[in-house]
Amino acid sequence: MAVIRVEKQKNYTVMSNYHLQDGNLSLKAKGLLSMMLSLPEDWIYSVEGLVSLCKEGRDAVRSALTEMEDAGYMVRGRARDEQGKLRExxxxxxxxxxTAPETGPDMPEPTPEEPTSENRTLENPTLQNTKRTNYLKTNPPIIPPQGDGSVSRKKREPKAAPDWKPERFARFWESYPRGEDKQAAIREWDKLQPDDVLLREMALGLARDMQSPDWQRGIGIPYACRWLKHRRWEDEHRTPPQEPELQPEQTLPKGAYRL
Known part of the structure; x- marks a missing residue:
């Protein structure tokens, strides 16, 4: 009797299928996110390090990271060291x-690039078992995790309504044709804090978008959070140029050739 033996590899990666099935992510962003999730927890990456691990260049990696951040798979933060100085x-x-961590006096909005004279390992006491990407040219491609990982991750509780004009947001949310990611829309609404004048402009812009041929067919409708974040009501809707009308063919003289 024949003996059949199956040789299996032991180096497997187990991850959620959520991002692989997310239609809002490009194949480039899905591939980069899958690669980063395949490596051990709490490892720190630099842009240069990610470039060295894949075929794409620096601009492609940065655009994929930006796409991951817009979709909520990457959240920016900043911590302080023991002397109270801001880290990278x-x-x-x-x-x-x-949900992105709140910003405040101890956690301002970070910049994509920040010079430094030393390669320090980032430590944030509010985060654990996460992938951390440090945008510094001085970091090596991969840095082993530091610490014993005994702290827990802090998350903000979801909100039922924004703090700023919740009744106006409710009307906007009810009118908007897509209902995904309400928490992100609430955050963007509180950041925007539209007054009555801006609310009127937004209402006119939304009504115009909803009458567009693409939206009528359900094509190209962004999440409400992205519509708010990128101020899509200010988009210029330009009518494509019309094809010139063809003139009736003129009668050619007998014996002439038509070109």
Whole structure:
């Protein structure tokens, strides 16, 4: 009797299928996120390091990271060291879109690039078991995790309504044709804090978008959070140029050739 033996590899990666099935992510962003999730927890990456691990260039990697951040798979943060000084920008990678940590006096909005004279390991006491991306040229491609990982991750509770004009947001949310990611829309609404004048402009812009041929067919409708974040009501809707009308063919003289 023949003996059949199956040789299996032991180096497997187990991850959520959520980002792979997310239609809002490009194949480039899905591939980069899958690669980052395949490596051990709490490893720190630099842009140069990610470039060295894949075939794409620096611009492609940065655009994929920006896409991951817009979709909620990457959240920016910043921590302080023991002397109270701000550390470098820290990016936390998630398997599914998450709520971004609040910013305040101790956690301002970080910049994509920040010079430094030393290669320090980032430590944030509020984060654990996350992927951290440090946008520094001085970092090596991969840095082993530091610490014993005994702290837990802090998450913000979801909100039922924004703090700024919740009744107006409710009307906007009811009118908007897509109902995904309401928490992100609430955050963007509170950041925007539209007054009555801006609310009127937004209402006119939304009504115009909803009458567009693409939206009528359900094509190209962004999430409400992205519509708010990118101020899509200010888009210029330009009518494509019309094809010139063809003139009736003129009668050619007998014996002439038509070109």
């Amino acid at each position: 920008a820290e990016y936390v990678i998630y398997e599914t879109p998450q």
